[in-house]
Amino acid sequence: MSQTLVEMPMEPAGVPRGRAMVERATWASRAFATYDIDSVRRIAHAAAIAGENHAREFAELAVQETGYGVVEHKVLKNVACSVGIWNTYESHDYVTPTIVEGDKIVEVPRAAGVIFALTPSTNPVATVYCKIMLALLTRNAIIISPHPFAKGVCARAAYVMRDAAVAAGAPDGVIQVVEQPSIPLINALMTDERVDVIVATGGSPMVRSAYRSGNPAIGVGPGNVPVLVEKSADLPAAAQSIVASKSFDNSILCTSESVLIVESAIASGFTVALAKAGAFLLSPEQVDVVRDLIFPMGHFDTAWVGKSALEIAAACDIKVPKGTLILVAPIDLVVPEEPLAQEKLCPLLAMVTVSSAARGIEAARAVLRNSGRGHSAAIHSQDARVTMDYASALPVLRVVVNVGNSLGSAGIQTALAPTMTIGTGFFGKSSVGENLQPKHLINRTLIAYNSNKSILMPDFTDLNPWSAPQGSVPAYPIASNLEGAPFIPQPSAPIEFAGTDDLREEIRRLVIEELRQIIKG
């Protein structure tokens, strides 16, 4: 008997509390999964508005906490991932059953349940917003585990959306945050069998471990985006959009262009256009200096993530014009031993020139052999044939045309689904190949009738199994002999475990006063 005690596995600190969060989320998801479409829309809309209202505040906090990115650009992403996502899916319905008359099939949307979401430090708030919005639209509970570098702002962002959602009728516990993420805690939550799906956005090791967890997982890997500028392209426009995209949020999106491939026939004209758009073309000597700075000993130095072109240039003692937005580093060949052909996450763009579009496609394939399979690529071209050849030859699942890839592949400047989570599909060893969107977070129960024509399907119109919640969810546990008495909801703040302060006393006093009123009433 005593042996059982000795052999009992000891859970690392924080894990029991994390497991309690999963259990709370389980209760929340059970309740949320029965909500009707009107309630879901009201909740998602409220969260989106709250997110938008704090878009700038959290953009500033994110830059402060992580030390990277550009406030203005983060504002744009935060808005896109709150009201932007709302506007996209406002008229969609992932809740109400639909009837496929001819097939005698009725489809009943079913929520996944509990989502465990890992979010990165590079797009902290936008990713938190995005995943919460998708969870709310699909009636799922979500536990956010932010990257430790951005845990403060991520928790605040999630709580803003949580408070708005709950005020609009969402169940208690529908949005929770791991405030002190640690590797053992994340492992414990990923492998917890009550988690229904993991949505992992971040580095490859984390994404791979999500897949190994034994739970269904949607993981997305890194990008390494080739962009081909082919001779039919509108050069000034291409230069503009590449520079804008590469400099967006100091290039920390996984969709940011990594290697520019230019057809030699137009190379000199295009480099002039690039310079005009704010790019600084490095000399061969300068390329060596920059390479040594960003890739010391051939390995990427994460200190440069999200730093500006001016900061990088200054660190290399390179004089650049004031308005410089990106640095362009010409390289000879895209080969594994060329570090600049890797993902860089800062506004440094490698450039190779190629003799033809066909050679350009080969170069792009070489870029993707380094990393970024399943992710995205861009092309600037007026030629449908070349575009088709490029798209069908590259192992990527989105090729955006005549637009910056940063916001193009993220669905903000194209008709792709707006997201901070780019599915990399089979090429990238992910279960989802599209931009993460609501449909990935539900299943559908199919009611299927005998195909024999003589057996008819009765009328399912207006049969809706879902309903609006009655009051707060869950109901506050008032004594059964007080039911029906006018009830003032209590503040949900729990009694703090230790430490007293005036605020707590004040809340307690208010609770007592409210109860007195109820009892008198």
Next chain:
Amino acid sequence: MTRLIPIFAKWSAIWYGRSMSDQASVEAPYDYGVFSFASKSEVLDKAKAYWNPGKTQFWIDSGVPLVIDRREEYFIYDMSGKRLIDTHLNGGTYNLGHRNPEVVQAITTAMQHFDIGNHHFPALARTALAEAMISSAPTGLTKVIYGSGGGEAIDIAIKTARHATQKRKVVSITKAYHGHTGLAVGTGDERFSKLFLSDNPEDFPNVTFNDLEAMESALQNRDVAAVIMETIPATFGFPLPAPGYLPKVKELCERYDALYIADEVQTGLMRTGELWAITKEGIAPDIMVSGKGISGGLYPIACVLVAEHAAGWLTEDGFGHISTFGGAELGCVAAIKSLEICSRPETRSMVHYLSDFIGQGLRRIQADYPDWFTGIRQNGLVIGLEFNDPQGAKFVMRHLYENGVWAIFSTLDPRVLQYKPGLLLKPEIAEELLDRTEVSIGRAWAEVKSLRGPR
């Protein structure tokens, strides 16, 4: 070949000098290391011979021949292997489940350093628990005194009130239950006091529950030290205090210079959806008692929380009450961890969900048996089920037992079944519990009807 195996096992035990317990496992299938039994009937026979023949026989006669063997989460297993969902939880002792892993871990770790401790000296774990208790307690409570169980804690509360007021009388409700120790048993129903010539109506007057006039007349001579109240009287079957009753009793206490002792042994620790049920009534008690669940179900301990104006003896004569095991430091560790788990926002949320879910499920069942299942008394996860028969809950208890649920009738009102699901009960087990409950209530009704015969 198969017949050779036990012989081989015996030989190898002799040849290789295997431990006694390994050898015993060949002969006694129920081997627990320091003791073993050959069968369940051996346990029952010996329980009657050496322990408590009355109690042992009672359960056999009641159709609940339970000898709890394995226990984990909210499950207890009879020696036969039969699994039961525990909704008795010994009055909340197992609020956090049987052998809650977090509490087990805390105590196991603590045992590398602590033992019971020395009751005369200030102590590490005792001080830490006292601070945690006070910081999470209703307003005004400032000191903690420890007992080794709820009864002792009630005795301490009464002694404290008597010292503070210099009065002797303690008022409790008719059919009250506050434990079996010297003073506590006096406050309760004579069911437990007369047997031991311990009834003392002079010092322990009873008044009818929910009767404010009776309460006032008991107090108006200003000769009462304290009123002691379970926030919801458990052993009496959880009759709910009428709206405003308890606050009014507190008011009367203030008017007539008596202290208010809140017995939160069963209702505390988040069971009603707030850490202490008394705060839901808007009452700041002068003295509050916590027991049962505070032990984590693993190391006995009970706590008395006292307001400064009642805590005088702790300064005047700190050795006034002494308890070797009261506040045992291992118990304090169990209590700190249990209190922390109960205080978590996640726990509070889950209790609200579970209360809502179980309440709705019970009302659905009730709708099917309106003539039999006549009432639900519920405040959070404190739940009493009323049945339309003087012994109704005993029938339901037996059918629940047969159907894999352990819930007990209320000793002082056997119409009412005590139904206390665990705070951390998983949703799927809650569903299973309701399924089993529905079937059992139906079968108990069929049995009662057949006994009553055609009308």
